Amino acid sequence: MSYVRLINVTKRFGMVKAVDSLNLNIERGECFSLLGPSGCGKTTTLRMVAGFEDLDEGEIHVGDRLLSSKAKNFYLPPEKRHFGMVFQAFAVWPHLSVYENVAFPLRIQRMGKAELEQRTKDALLSTNLWGVADGSPEDLSGGGKQRVALARALAINPDVMLLDEPLSSLDPHLREEMRFEIKDLQKKYGFAIIYVTHDQSEAMALSDRIMVMKSGVVQQIDSPLNIYSSPANKFVFNFIGLSNFLDVSALGNGQYTVEGSNTSLPTSLVPPREKAAPKLSLASRPSEIDFTTEGGILGTVRRKSFLGEVIDYQVDVGGQTVRVQKGRREAGPNVGEACGLHLLRPHWYGIEE
Ligand SMILES: Nc1ncnc2c1ncn2[C@@H]1O[C@H](COP(=O)(O)OP(=O)(O)O)[C@@H](O)[C@H]1O
Numbered sequence: 001m002s003y004v005r006l007i008n009v010t011k012r013f014g015m016v017k018a019v020d021s022l023n024l025n026i027e028r029g030e031c032f033s034l035l036g037p038s039g040c041g042k043t044t045t046l047r048m049v050a051g052f053e054d055l056d057e058g059e060i061h062v063g064d065r066l067l068s069s070k071a072k073n074f075y076l077p078p079e080k081r082h083f084g085m086v087f088q089a090f091a092v093w094p095h096l097s098v099y100e101n102v103a104f105p106l107r108i109q110r111m112g113k114a115e116l117e118q119r120t121k122d123a124l125l126s127t128n129l130w131g132v133a134d135g136s137p138e139d140l141s142g143g144g145k146q147r148v149a150l151a152r153a154l155a156i157n158p159d160v161m162l163l164d165e166p167l168s169s170l171d172p173h174l175r176e177e178m179r180f181e182i183k184d185l186q187k188k189y190g191f192a193i194i195y196v197t198h199d200q201s202e203a204m205a206l207s208d209r210i211m212v213m214k215s216g217v218v219q220q221i222d223s224p225l226n227i228y229s230s231p232a233n234k235f236v237f238n239f240i241g242l243s244n245f246l247d248v249s250a251l252g253n254g255q256y257t258v259e260g261s262n263t264s265l266p267t268s269l270v271p272p273r274e275k276a277a278p279k280l281s282l283a284s285r286p287s288e289i290d291f292t293t294e295g296g297i298l299g300t301v302r303r304k305s306f307l308g309e310v311i312d313y314q315v316d317v318g319g320q321t322v323r324v325q326k327g328r329r330e331a332g333p334n335v336g337e338a339c340g341l342h343l344l345r346p347h348w349y350g351i352e353e
């Protein structure tokens with residue numbers, strides 16, 4: 001049985017369904033990310049797990065403990081759920097030392113002196129804060145303050161860490177470094193992580209599995225690799241990585257043409273039978289397109305930009321634009337030249353998806 005279980009969880013704010021019939025299973029020790037654009041229901045989901053928000057429908061369980069149930073009218077308060085939590089805002093107590101920031105929740109629990117000192121020291125050592133334990137958190141950088149919040153969460157020795165965009169206030173370099181620190185801490189302590197982010201590369205780098213959400217509704221739950229290489233729908237394809245969508249329409253003989261033009265697709269480029277429809281969206285990644293002299297989709301190079309390691313081409317195809325990215329050492333067409341595009345991994349989606 002999975003460790004954390006959300007069963008048919010729904011949360012409304014007035015007319016808005018922030019979370020809609022969510023079913024979710026998270027394993028012990030797993031790093032699971034909730035990913036999606038702003039307002040899709042990530043924080044609300046995490047707050048319901050934490051116990052800061054009640055449910056309108058459904059149940060949440062962790063192990064053999066029931067945490068929330070609408071039908072059973074049951075609700076365990078946050079302090080009894082025993083989760084570690086870190087949020088985007090730097091939540092440190094400025095009038096307490098770094099050491100006391102970490103020790104304070106343990107004092108509230110009336111933990112014995114020896115264990116309290118041991119746990120606090122361990123957490124401070126693990127987050128590289130032992131050297132500044134007597135100082136004020138106000139003297140630390142943003143990254144330092146987030147380490148204090150992380151140490152405080154570690155000290156309670158949780159089975160589950162709830163992290164809501166914990167790195168998004170940090171500069172990009174530090175953000176990347178702290179991803180690795182979080183992974184190392186997880187390895188050392190063995191807790192599960194539920195990680196909220198709108199940053200797809202962060203979710204990719206950290207997670208065992210990712211759930212992509214849109215308007216409170218789950219779009220896909222899968223490994224980072226599968227989310228990237230087999231997106232369940234157009235929304236997921238678009239949200240993850242760079243994407244091209246060509247609107248195409250059926251000619252009636254099984255072949256397709258680029259919408260609004262007489263640029264036909266190569267005869268080999270047809271959707272799988274179950275996807276066939278009068279109008280479709282043909283999706284591709286800029287990095288998964290080759291230039292070809294034979295049998296490609298015909299276009300004309302409109303722009304060619306040097307981006308460092310890659311060259312980014314914008315190719316006009318029957319009035320629509322397809323981006324292609326190639327290594328800077330590869331030969332490619334110049335602006336104004338005609339070219340053929342070979343899609344290495346075409347994906348077909350409905351227009352309205
Ligand atoms: N306390 C609240 N009162 C009213 N609406 C809320 C409240 N919290 C969240 N919402 C709404 O619920 C939806 C989901 O919000 P949220 O979970 O914060 O999204 P995310 O974390 O993915 O950005 C949004 O439409 C948001 O405006």
Ligand SMILES: [Mg+2]
Pocket residue numbers: 042043044196
């Ligand atoms: Mg949020």
